Amino acid sequence: MRDTIVIGAGLSGLMGALALADAGRRPLVLAKGQGAMQWAAGTIDVWGAANGSLRAALGELITTDPGHPYARAGAAGVEAAIDRFRALMESARYPYVGSLERNVLLPTALGALRPAAFFPATMAAGDMRLGGAAHAGPPLLLAGFHELRDFFPPMAAENLTGQGIPARGVYLTLPPIARRLDFNTRVFAQLFDDPAFREDVGRQLRAARGDATRIGLPAVLGLRDPLGAVAHLQALSGAQIFEIPTLPPSVPGMRLFTIFREAIVKAGGRLQIGAEVLRGEGADGALTAVYSAAAAREQTHRANLFLLATGGVAGGGVRTDHTGSTWETALGLPLQAPGGRGEWFAPRFLNEAGHPIYRAGIATNPQLQPLDAAGAVVYRNVAVSGAALAGSDPIRERCYSGMALATGWRAGQILSSEL
Amino acid sequence: MTHDHIELSLEQSLDHCIKCNICTAACPVSAVTDLFPGPKYVGPQGQRFRMPGQPSPDESVDYCSGCRVCNEVCPTGVRVMELNTRAKAAIVEQNGLPLRAWLLGYQYWFGKLACGPLAPLANFGASNPLLRTVVERTVKIGRKAPLPKFSTYSFRSWFKQRTKSQASKTAAVPDGSQSTAPGSRKQVVYFHGCSTNYYEPHVGQAAVEVLERNGFEVIVAKQGCCGLPLLSNGAFKQARSHHEYNVEQLLPYAQRGIPIIGTSTSCTLTIKEEASELLGMHETAVRMVAENTYDIFEFLRLLHDRGELNTDFKPVQRSMPYHAPCQLRAHNLGRPALDILELVPGLQLSESTAACCGLAGTYGYKAEKYQIAMDVGAGLFDFVRASGSDTAVCDSEICRWQIAHGSGLEVKHPIEILREAYG
Numbered sequence: 109m110r111d112t113i114v115i116g117a118g119l120s121g122l123m124g125a126l127a128l129a130d131a132g133r134r135p136l137v138l139a140k141g142q143g144a145m146q147w148a149a150g151t152i153d154v155w156g157a158a159n160g161s162l163r164a165a166l167g168e169l170i171t172t173d174p175g176h177p178y179a180r181a182g183a184a185g186v187e188a189a190i191d192r193f194r195a196l197m198e199s200a201r202y203p204y205v206g207s208l209e210r211n212v213l214l215p216t217a218l219g220a221l222r223p224a225a226f227f228p229a230t231m232a233a234g235d236m237r238l239g240g241a242a243h244a245g246p247p248l249l250l251a252g253f254h255e256l257r258d259f260f261p262p263m264a265a266e267n268l269t270g271q272g273i274p275a276r277g278v279y280l281t282l283p284p285i286a287r288r289l290d291f292n293t294r295v296f297a298q299l300f301d302d303p304a305f306r307e308d309v310g311r312q313l314r315a316a317r318g319d320a321t322r323i324g325l326p327a328v329l330g331l332r333d334p335l336g337a338v339a340h341l342q343a344l345s346g347a348q349i350f351e352i353p354t355l356p357p358s359v360p361g362m363r364l365f366t367i368f369r370e371a372i373v374k375a376g377g378r379l380q381i382g383a384e385v386l387r388g389e390g391a392d393g394a395l396t397a398v399y400s401a402a403a404a405r406e407q408t409h410r411a412n413l414f415l416l417a418t419g420g421v422a423g424g425g426v427r428t429d430h431t432g433s434t435w436e437t438a439l440g441l442p443l444q445a446p447g448g449r450g451e452w453f454a455p456r457f458l459n460e461a462g463h464p465i466y467r468a469g470i471a472t473n474p475q476l477q478p479l480d481a482a483g484a485v486v487y488r489n490v491a492v493s494g495a496a497l498a499g500s501d502p503i504r505e506r507c508y509s510g511m512a513l514a515t516g517w518r519a520g521q522i523l524s525s526e527l
Numbered sequence: 528m529t530h531d532h533i534e535l536s537l538e539q540s541l542d543h544c545i546k547c548n549i550c551t552a553a554c555p556v557s558a559v560t561d562l563f564p565g566p567k568y569v570g571p572q573g574q575r576f577r578m579p580g581q582p583s584p585d586e587s588v589d590y591c592s593g594c595r596v597c598n599e600v601c602p603t604g605v606r607v608m609e610l611n612t613r614a615k616a617a618i619v620e621q622n623g624l625p626l627r628a629w630l631l632g633y634q635y636w637f638g639k640l641a642c643g644p645l646a647p648l649a650n651f652g653a654s655n656p657l658l659r660t661v662v663e664r665t666v667k668i669g670r671k672a673p674l675p676k677f678s679t680y681s682f683r684s685w686f687k688q689r690t691k692s693q694a695s696k697t698a699a700v701p702d703g704s705q706s707t708a709p710g711s712r713k714q715v716v717y718f719h720g721c722s723t724n725y726y727e728p729h730v731g732q733a734a735v736e737v738l739e740r741n742g743f744e745v746i747v748a749k750q751g752c753c754g755l756p757l758l759s760n761g762a763f764k765q766a767r768s769h770h771e772y773n774v775e776q777l778l779p780y781a782q783r784g785i786p787i788i789g790t791s792t793s794c795t796l797t798i799k800e801e802a803s804e805l806l807g808m809h810e811t812a813v814r815m816v817a818e819n820t821y822d823i824f825e826f827l828r829l830l831h832d833r834g835e836l837n838t839d840f841k842p843v844q845r846s847m848p849y850h851a852p853c854q855l856r857a858h859n860l861g862r863p864a865l866d867i868l869e870l871v872p873g874l875q876l877s878e879s880t881a882a883c884c885g886l887a888g889t890y891g892y893k894a895e896k897y898q899i900a901m902d903v904g905a906g907l908f909d910f911v912r913a914s915g916s917d918t919a920v921c922d923s924e925i926c927r928w929q930i931a932h933g934s935g936l937e938v939k940h941p942i943e944i945l946r947e948a949y950g
């Protein structure tokens with residue numbers, strides 16, 4: 109019934125679906141479950157390994173490593189994808205800031221510093237390069253709640269201080285209206301949607317602030333209007349407020365998913381979450397149908413165009429077993445991977461060159477069409493994007509989400525206009 | 528206990544849990560009440576404390592509504608809802624079936640008694656606040672929970688009448704069943720379920736007419752309750768005999784390749800998967816009936832895929848909110864009703880993103896869970912009210928009653944809308 113199918117609802121599949129919807133297609137997105145989005149920080153890491161300009165680093169990478177997923181997207185493609193992503197977030201009143209000029213350093217829940225290129229405006233005041241090189245400004249305040257597991261402001265503050273960024277951590281008292289037995293990040297996000305809850309927290313922050321001009325809180329400041337929540341807390345506390353990503357489930361990830369879903373559905377697309385693709389069927393070099401798990405029998409989906417964005421091992425798109433063999437789960441595409449387990453890893457854990465297994469994935473041609481071991485196109489009407497692609501080491505390069513966006517966008521465009 | 532492969536896959540699915548809590552963040556029940564700690568805790572985590580032959584360590588698992596939102600979002604495929612339902616059954620096995628679960632599980636008996644001429648009297652009783660208060664005090668069935676109204680005629684009686692008036696044309700079909708539109712080559716069996724029979728015969732009438740418009744002879748086979756209310760209350764032994772009966776009745780059709788079609792997403796899910804999975808029934812006959820059973824819009828969509836759907840639709844100039852019930856989502860078929868209804872010119876359906884209406888089978892009927900169910904459904908009621916429409920659309924009967932109760936709108940089965948579009 110729908111002539112375009114996207115497999116995978118992570119950042120890459122959703123970005124691809126958006127590109128397809130923009131081009132007037134009405135994609136059906138099939139996914140086994142939520143993508144890695146709810147596990148991740150919600151920042152867009154384009155090239156965390158870069159010290160200076162990301163734009164320059166990408167330019168160099170694209171010329172020297174044409175097999176890298178970023179090279180498939182192209183320099184203009186990367187920029188276009190980011191522009192489209194930012195426009196979408198802007199229209200949803202959840203703007204992203206940052207640039208390809210340089211990475212900023214954002215604190216993690218443990219007080220480590222993490223490079224990111226683009227990040228929600230709600231995290232902006234957390235840029236640890238602000239306040240001068242010697243961090244001459246007053247100490248930061250980090251605040252949290254005992255009730256929120258895995259977020260320890262004193263510990264994070266101590267770690268920051270140890271890195272030359274003076275900080276102080278405090279616990280706030282949960283307002284009585286919010287008493288519950290158990291809390292998770294979503295429960296807190298719902299509480300922060302309530303202005304009365306924010307009033308109480310804001311007053312406590314003002315009292316605890318001292319001379320701090322910036323206050324870091326866990327990234328749970330609302331699901332409905334986080335930007336408004338941050339502004340409200342700033343007005344109440346008299347300091348700049350920024351969000352610090354938490355451990356999963358990630359509230360910034362939930363926001364992203366909701367914004368994408370609404371845009372895709374509004375453009376006539378549809379999402380079917382819970383639909384694991386088990387296999388595909390092709391004829392004459394083209395994929396004609398995919399089959400998803402359903403009650404009592406598989407569901408058949410016929411279409412003309414397919415985007416495969418099933419992620420890597422974490423997303424469930426790539427599996428391995430004890431024999432060391434690896435395979436792609438949805439269509440059974442051949443993987444470009446080290447032969448046996450013995451070849452997966454380099455000798456040292458923190459090896460300069462990274463571990464061969466991390467570069468594993470589906471090999472493609474410049475049109476992102478999947479290739480077999482002999483280099484021939486497997487299905488001409490399929491494009492592959494995101495963590496499922498071979499040829500990069502996203503952990504070492506810190507480029508997972510940037511690459512997912514750029515290749516998802518590019519794959520959507522290739523499918524809608526070039527294949 | 529037999530260690531069939533389902534059992535094994537359930538046990539293994541427990542080990543797939545990476546404790547990310549994505550399910551807990553999505554569970555609509557734990558979002559509104561402290562009485563339920565959430566899927567991760569009572570599901571894969573709690574399972575580690577459940578030992579065969581040992582007393583059940585569970586209390587809170589009873590607050591799982593069975594909506595399956597957790598299964599849908601889990602990135603690693605843990606089947607939390609099945610773990611929970613089995614844990615509930617272990618409690619029933621240990622403590623016996625409470626009177627209330629018995630009443631809710633065997634609700635179709637009320638239908639048998641009250642549907643027809645006695646309906647006005649029964650409806651008076653069901654809507655009488657004094658009586659409902661007594662019922663709440665004694666058996667703890669929520670005083671305000673949305674009990675459906677008994678119909679003054681049953682679907683089967685309507686169908687029989689209709690068949691009689693077409694008597695000269697009636698074809699012979701296996702005993703106990705009736706059929707329409709004889710002479711047609713194509714046959715389907717209609718599984719109406721209890722609610723269509725006793726409360727909403729108009730849904731069945733619309734289904735029969737739509738199927739006939741597509742050239743099918745409709746057979747209404749002998750059938751009993753699918754047993755879902757028993758299953759969800761942990762009464763596994765009783766549910767098994769219901770499923771066995773239905774399989775026996777439906778098997779001859781399945782063997783002849785005649786599709787079995789239902790308008791109740793919960794009945795069809797029970798026949799397709801729920802009964803066999805939860806009860807560990809994997810005989811060939813059970814599987815054959817399951818594989819031949821379809822949700823009506825799933826069936827119509829398959830017809831459309833083959834270019835065989837009658838798409839001679841009149842424009843329907845309406846915009847309405849639509850909610851995909853949990854029981855439909857568990858079929859894992861996407862949104863077949865939306866796929867078909869978008870073929871109707873002028874018709875605009877906007878889909879809710881609410882996780883659940885709250886009622887979840889018989890959950891919201893229980894006095895201590897009534898408010899939880901209303902709180903879970905609040906987002907959906909708001910969405911439906913904000914649409915400005917006077918009618919909402921939903922495939923499942925229980926959800927329709929709950930949405931109507933919570934929002935004040937009239938709620939229809941999508942097949943009624945499609946029937947309208949055929950003019």
Ligand SMILES: Cc1cc2nc3c(=O)[nH]c(=O)nc-3n(C[C@H](O)[C@H](O)[C@H](O)COP(=O)(O)OP(=O)(O)OC[C@H]3O[C@@H](n4cnc5c(N)ncnc54)[C@H](O)[C@@H]3O)c2cc1C
Binds near residue numbers: 118144423
């Ligand atoms: C714990 C964790 C933390 C992370 N933190 C960061 C971070 O800080 N910064 C960063 O940039 N990146 C981070 N990432 C990585 C990043 O978020 C994603 O891996 C990346 O965005 C890739 O996205 P994707 O869309 O390609 O794949 P995924 O997000 O993995 O999505 C894959 C999708 O495909 C579906 N799928 C898989 N197999 C099938 C199948 N057979 N049938 C149907 N559907 C299927 C999945 O259900 C899912 O919806 C993190 C990842 C993890 C696991």
Ligand code: SF4
Binds near residue numbers: 570605
């Ligand atoms: S979503 Fe799945 S993997 Fe995550 S905690 Fe829940 S059951 Fe475990």
Ligand code: SF4
Binds near residue numbers: 553554590593595
């Ligand atoms: S089935 Fe529904 S109520 Fe039960 S744990 Fe899962 S999400 Fe929560």
Ligand code: SF4
Binds near residue numbers: 753
């Ligand atoms: S699920 Fe169907 S057959 Fe079962 S009780 Fe409900 S309406 Fe009756």
